[in-house]
Amino acid sequence: MSLNKDINQRKFRSEHQKAMINLIYSYNWLMENTRKHLDQYDLTPQQFNILRILRGAGEPLSTLQIRQRMLDKMSDTSRIVDRLVKKELVQKVVCSADRRLVDVTISDKGRELLTILDTHESEWDALLKNLDQSEATQLNGLLDKLRNSQD
C-alpha cells in the first residue's frame, strides 16, 4: 500500500503529530476498502449504515433516532433516507401519533440486500486481519483514551 510508504518517508514534529496523520490515513484506508465491498451493490457506507440500523432496531425509527445511532453525528440523515426511498430500500410514513416525526422502515428489498451483504461479513472482518485479537483490544484502548478529552 503506497500510503504506508508515504507515511514512513515523512518527517514528523512528534509522535503525536504522526498519530494524527496516521489516523487520517487509516480512516481513508478503511473507507476505501469498505467502499470496495459496497460499490457492487450501489450502496454508500452511510446508506449501508442506515439500513443496518433499521434492521437492528426491528421497528420503525424516526429520522432523528436514526441520526442518533449513526457514526457521523452531523449526518444529513433525511436526505440519505430519501435516497434510500428512491432505491426502494426503505419506506417513509408520517407518524400518526406525532405528525412531526417520520417513521422509516426497511423494506423487503432492503432486507434482502442486507442478507446478501451478510455473506461478506467475514471478508469484511478480515480487513483488520493484520491485527490479532489482543492488538485489536490494545488499539481500542488507545483510541478510547485518545478521545477522552475534557472539552
Added chain:
Amino acid sequence: MSLNKDINQRKFRSEHQKAMINLIYSYNWLMENTRKHLDQYDLTPQQFNILRILRGAGEPLSTLQIRQRMLDKMSDTSRIVDRLVKKELVQKVVCSADRRLVDVTISDKGRELLTILDTHESEWDALLKNLDQSEATQLNGLLDKLRNSQD
C-alpha cells in the same frame, strides 16, 4: 464526550469490528476538533493542508504534485486550489516550460495566515494530550500494522 459513551454501550461482534467503528469515531472526533481551530480563519482542513504543502515545498508546485502530497489521494485538488485563489491565499500561473502544468504558489497573504495558525500549533498538538509519548508510538505501530495488508 458523548461519542465515547455511545461506543461503550454498543455491542460488538468482535474486537476487530469494534476497532473499525472506533477508528471512524476517532477520525470524526479529530476532524471536529481540527475544524474548531480553522473555522475562525474561514479555512477548511483541506485548504489548510494545501497551504502547508505549498509553504513546505518552498517552490511552486503543480496541481498534481500537490495532490500527491495530500492525505486524501483522490482529492479534488484543482477546485480546492481555485477556492484558495479566490481567497487570494495562493496564485496560479501556467508553467512556461510545460504549459499543461500550473504553477501554484502561496501568496504573502497565505503565508501570513499560516504564521498566525502556527501560534495554534501547541494547542493543536495538545489534542492528543491524553496519550503519552509511548502510547502515541504504540498507536502509530498498531495503525501501521493495521494498514499493511497485501491488496
Added chain:
DNA sequence: TTTAATTTTATGTTGAACCATTTAATATAT
C-alpha cells in the same frame, strides 16, 4: 511530419458533511 498515445488540468455529476434557515406540528405559558 503528421498521427496516435500520454499527461495534466478542468469540468460535470452524485453523495455526503456541515451550517443555517424554514415549515409544520406539538407542547407550554399566559
Added chain:
DNA sequence: ATATATTAAATGGTTCAACATAAAATTAAA
C-alpha cells in the same frame, strides 16, 4: 383559548470525495 416556545423534518448553500469525461499540451510513434 390563544400566543409563544420547542421540536422534527425538510431545504438551501458551500465544501469536498469520488468517479467519469473532456480539453489542451506534450511525447512517442508511424
